[in-house]
Amino acid sequence: MTASSATAPEKFASAAIEKEPLSRYVAPAKPSLVGYSRAEMAEALGSVGVGERQQRMRVQQLWQWIYVRGARDFAAMTTLPKELRAALAECFTLARPQIVTEQVSADGTRKWLLALPGEDDGRPHEIECVYIPETDRGTLCISSQVGCTLNCSFCHTGTQRLVRNLTAAEIAGQVVLARDQLDDWTLADIPAAGERRRLVSNVVMMGMGEPLYNFEAVRDGLAVVADGEGLSLSKRRITLSTSGVVPMIARAGNEIGAMLAVSLHAVTDELRDRLVPLNRKYPLRDLMKACRDYPGLSNARRITFEYVMLKGVNDSLADARALIRLIKGIPAKINLIPFNPWPGTIYECSDWEQIEKFSQIVFDAGYASPVRTPRGRDILAACGQLKSATEKLSARERLALRAMALTD
Ligand code: SAH
């Protein structure tokens, strides 16, 4: 289908702004300490009889084992008394999110399908997590929800019906799991190895879900990821992407303090209402005001505006000029994202020539405008292609997508 049919009003008239998330799931009887905050660890220690006066020191030790050394077994925690190790193992685990499949793209991108506690019949909930190696960094793209309650019309995740919020531990757990898989833990026995460059150097919350619809868990999970004595990713290397949940943007700045990316994608309300239906609730005027007021905004801490390039929909040169006018005065970067197609979508990616012309206008206006090269297309790992196997693609659909990736 061509992009022009995307503008047919009847396609969008019924698109609800949001779906209801599941309020319950069945947690395992023996919880995992992986992803826990210090307060939760203190509570866990209390529950196995560690007195309050000892808790602080024991939390420090557990923290070091779990988040610096990546311990997977209580028995390995030699700084803890043997009885305490046994008591912890009685009641807790160090389980990571379970890997269902791992795919490695020809360009080195890795995608993990992860199973999380789910339905009472034992069926897990699934999310995807993607690692993108580059020469100067390694970026881990993590999820905040199973699916997404929002229905952006160009996003595959938005078509998934089942939605549940991740816990803070499940959010931080994705970083722990990536460090395991990439063998990216500090090797305390080899001092120099502690200095080696981290493979996971950046985290972007651009996987499944709308992070600002799961605010507390995202805030608490990212606090674990950013803790300087543990996983230690600086907040400047953590980016939270939102589709524009205006009332939560100031809180995100104050309480999370990560870098902010805003999924803009259109410069008029008329078009944005169709691409990002949440715009009907929080229109551009309000969104831009929230961006201008973002706590800590400065030239050193710019907002990234994401703009997906949809052929014949939002990619005219007039759109490019209107984009510049819209963000005028905001310290910003612009990320032009070539649209990643998925089976059944009504959109097409803009032609490269058009993306280049669009990008030139943005660049001439003084904005860095890297065109985000699609990564991992052959394994469906690119932005907006994430959709867990709960609603699996057929083998034929996957082949079709792979073919598209190879012929691009
Ligand atoms: N829900 C958040 C974060 C997850 S989506 C948000 O919307 O910002 C991460 C980014 O991928 C967003 O900018 C989103 O608009 C973009 N995206 C979604 N589907 C896409 C697709 N098919 N092709 C390219 N980018 C897409």
Ligand code: SF4
């Ligand atoms: Fe949800 Fe973001 Fe996809 Fe929109 S683009 S449906 S907010 S994941």
